[in-house]
Amino acid sequence: MPELSWKHHTLIQSLLSRGPLKADEFNKMYEKVTGRKPGVNDKLFNDYLLKINKELSFVQFELRACTNQYDGKVYYGVVNNVADEQSKLGSKYSVPQIAFYKGIIEAIAQDAAGQGCITNIDALHIKLDSQIPSGSQSQSESQFQDVPAALRNFSMSQKEKALEEFVQDGWLTKLDGNIGLGIRSFLDLKSWFHLNEVPSCEVCNEAGVKADLCPNEGCSIRIHKYCLVKKFSQRTVEKVCPGCQKPWPYTVTKAELKAELVESEDEDEQNEATEGQPSNGSQRKRRRNSQFQTQTQTQDSANGVSSKTTRLRRSSRIG
Ligand SMILES: [Zn+2]
Ligand SMILES: [Zn+2]
Incomplete structure (x- = not known):
């Protein structure tokens, strides 16, 4: 069993006590405890997190990265891998x-228009009678019989x-009178999205x-x-749908382009600072913070299981 140092524990503790952390906060903390800049040596960074995960898997927890789909920001958090x-x-x-x-979450995930939210009113009118908690099999019978009444009477x-x-x-999360998924749901529901066949993004393969x-x-x-912004802000990339190959008219706004450029410049600067090499502004790098995410995906496919069916496995990914 690999031994974790106080440094690993500091990271885990902050994630547990402060909830999911934005990637830049998490990166700062990683830098503070290890003295290494994340994004400079991705292998060291990934190995560090994998080591944490190896340990966490014994108690069915997992450290994960995910993207907030409303603003594209990456977060890190610890999730409970127990199914119910x-x-x-x-x-x-x-x-x-x-x-x-x-x-x-069912209503939000099954929205065919991919809006990622439902109105407040719709949320409040969701019928609960059909929702049987999945943990109920293990509960005592009397408890189970109480459930429907409790659901009906939920005011x-x-x-x-x-x-x-x-x-x-x-x-x-609240979005202008609508209800969307919070960051903890994005982190936690990865397997649920796949089991429920929520269509994946063609670019990153996440739900x-x-x-x-x-x-x-x-x-x-x-x-x-x-x-889409990342893909279409590259001048050499044709604005066509990767599926049907027909035109996908999308104009990257100035603000979007600027945000995109700032991000890649940040990465260049970081690399320059530590590697002492001149920065190449035009060189586009993979989004640093999704590296860890990408790595766990790669492991899935390395295990030879298709992405749709992998997600119920608990610790085999890490072990
Ligand atoms: Zn995507
Ligand atoms: Zn298409």
């Missing part, structure tokens, strides 16, 4: 609250209160919960806005 929602959401929530959460004001709590805890759809009739390709 009761354990994932912790003892804080009641059975009807968990059923309510499940109803909301509007209780739903409103639950919504507030889920938003506060990062499971859901396209909030994504743009190919404008051409009969084509079901979807791509995250930030992946």
Whole structure:
């Protein structure tokens, strides 16, 4: 069993106590405890996180990276790999609250338009009767029989209160009168997205919960806005759909282009500072913070399991 130092524990503790952290915060902390700049040596960075994961897998936890699909920002967090929602959401929530959460994420993920959200009103009107908590098989029979009544009697004001709590805890998020997925859901639901066949983004292969759809009739390709910007802001890339090969008219706005350039310049600067080599502004690098994410995906395919079916496996990815 690999031994973790206090440095590893510092990282794990901050993720557990402060919830998912933005990549730049996480990177700063990594730099502080290891004295190494993340993004300079990706292998060291990945190895460090994999070592943490090896240890966490014994208690069915996992350190993950994910992208907030509404703004394209990367986050790191520790998730519970136990399958049922009761354990994932912790003892804080009641059975009807968990059923309510499940109803909301289903409605959001199954939206054919890829908007990644539902209106507040729709959220409050989600029917709970059909939601049977998946942990119920292991519960005692009397508890199980109580569930439907508890769900039926879950009032509007209780739903409103639950919504507030889920938003506060990062499971859901508020977007101009709409309800979307919180960063914890993006982190935690990776396997759930695949099991429920939420269509993936054609560029990054992550679930396209909030994504743009190919404008051409009969084509079901979807791509995250930030992946589209990244792809189409490269001058040499033709603006066509990678699926149907027909034109995908998309104008990268000045703001989007600027944000994209700033990001790659940041990376160049970092590399320059440590490697002492002149920066090459035109050289486009892979988004640093998704490296770790990419690596865990690669491991999946290395195990020879198709991405749609891998996700239920618990620790085999890490072991
Ligand atoms: Zn994508
Ligand atoms: Zn298409």
